[in-house]
Amino acid sequence: MIKPDIVFVANLAGVSPATVSRVMNHPDLVHPATRKKVELAIEKSGYIRNRAAQAMHGKRSATIGLVVPTVANTIFAEVVQAFNDTVSEQGFTLLLASHGYDLDAEYRLVRKLLEHRVDALAVVGLDHSAGTFRLIAEQRVPLLALWNYLPDSALPCIGVDNREAGRMAAEHLIALGHRRIGMVFPTTFDNDRARDRKTAATAVFRAAGIVLQDRWQVEVPYSIAQAKAACLELLAGKDRPSALLCANDVIAQGAIYAAARLGIAIPASLSVIGIGDFAGSAQMEPALTTVRIPAQKLGATAGREIITMIGKSDPNYMVHSRIELELIMRSSTAIAVELSESIV
Amino acid sequence: MIKPDIVFVANLAGVSPATVSRVMNHPDLVHPATRKKVELAIEKSGYIRNRAAQAMHGKRSATIGLVVPTVANTIFAEVVQAFNDTVSEQGFTLLLASHGYDLDAEYRLVRKLLEHRVDALAVVGLDHSAGTFRLIAEQRVPLLALWNYLPDSALPCIGVDNREAGRMAAEHLIALGHRRIGMVFPTTFDNDRARDRKTAATAVFRAAGIVLQDRWQVEVPYSIAQAKAACLELLAGKDRPSALLCANDVIAQGAIYAAARLGIAIPASLSVIGIGDFAGSAQMEPALTTVRIPAQKLGATAGREIITMIGKSDPNYMVHSRIELELIMRSSTAIAVELSESIV
DNA sequence: GAATTTAATGAAAACAGTTGCAAGACTGTT
């Protein structure tokens, strides 16, 4: 038995292929009775339309490409999920690619996605190789930058202002009276999220006259294990900071576990703040104080936005959408030890 | 400036479209000198081949469909990542779909993926609607079940034996002398993973003459928050179990936080075991004892396997691959309180 | 009841490639 195509269905229904096509794409153009017949024939033959053939016609491929650094870390998983749910509801399918924080790999992936003629492309962050940008511009595919918001970015973007996130976290620690501050961040080389957070936080501290001790600044990759290991070292000696500003909740989680292992009481003798508010951060003991990035909302909004972008024919359509951050005070931060002692 | 197609490239290189096509698909059939010319023309014109047109020819679409319940929970994220990495290396692109544990939604998603003429499909678990199976059989698309291993399943599968996972966890608790045992599981209705684990564990306990108290068996969805909430209730009174067998590490994490909140010492007065060994489980304080499911390996092996399936023309090609489980003893389990007291 | 719209359908030309076939260009042999 051969796989039924549109001609097969047409014969079965006693109509022309054109009509079958119309039933699927412009049902209102065909007479209800005929439509019924055709729908029956589709049902009966087990016909599944061929999107590839449809896409060939310059029509929508009904796919959206999403390129993320990784999907394994909770951070992006939630956004991917929400994004997927949203576009899926509108009939789009997600083509997923992940490059493991390697911008050259990203170029190749974007190329591959363009071969599949995705209707639009979403990427994480605003840092991308020139080649990637050229490629996308040439193909005139709508491109949306996720995760990061910059009011004046050349790219349409929708996300949070990472500078503000850094600022909020820093200000919270300052407000609590901390001056001996450590920062735990991933490499900021080609990661604009981390970079923005770090520079903003640093600026706030500097403005407050706080000197950031080099020995309390560490660089760790994106993993609980490595964050914990690094913090174990950082917190081992007597001479340790009173507060840790972590680039994100994953790292903060590592920091908290390190403290637990060392018997350092949080928040009594060490404050830890993260950024992100990932699943589980609220449930930790102690519950993590953090700057919430509403992943759900971000992904969903991005999904909606990219679909409007596909709708517009204007290739220069711009959008800069800022998702609000929120400081979530929980139990991992408290008034600085020195200060609290002097108060007592 | 118009988007270059294969004809454009052909003219630029001074050859026929057929030759350009061959350069891309059967490079060995064309003279090295011509090949160079064509490659240059491709480069120069910024040509990006159209996979849709290629797929129309009954050729590979170079895509693989992956259907998961959700990508937001760490559990699947790691597998998705490894799977994607592996198939991506071989030139395939992943079409991702998630159904949120709804098998009817799954049917629709599978249909959508088939419309895109994926070269193969991977799904999670062995429980699927009859419609889904029919659909896939009709289309003769290779189908691989991930995550779950059953030696006699009708579907090619690659994963772990969840019954064994349940058994191992149960036996570990028994070996430690626990008899007052609670189980925290998600709904087992249409989730074969959870069901297999639970029934196997239950059987082991029964065989050991242990009576499972109804009041210590709880059903919670897949979330740290809800697991924690449920366990807070379960562990509140005096009359509580000495050990908790959790369906997975996410739930176990919730259980551990609940205990921490209630001031119950782990493992001194409560043992907790999970299943999965997700990222972070090793770093928790106390570190979680668990049955490791090597997600990385599972995803990668599945990726390799599905590609061989695509290679074979035999639609009945079968594979049942079992990924080994391993009990990882860490600090969240210890000898049962009653027993340890009597020993002292 | 004829003339004019309007609605419903079909025929055929795209779309962007791939491939079987055949012809022309080489190579090596006698």
Added chain:
DNA sequence: AACAGTCTTGCAACTGTTTTCATTAAATTC
């Protein structure tokens, strides 16, 4: 130098659908 055999390459048919245009049937108007 003629012949057979092998390499390269182009022609043209084909893939499954959509869409424009034309045609016919039905509905509306006068």
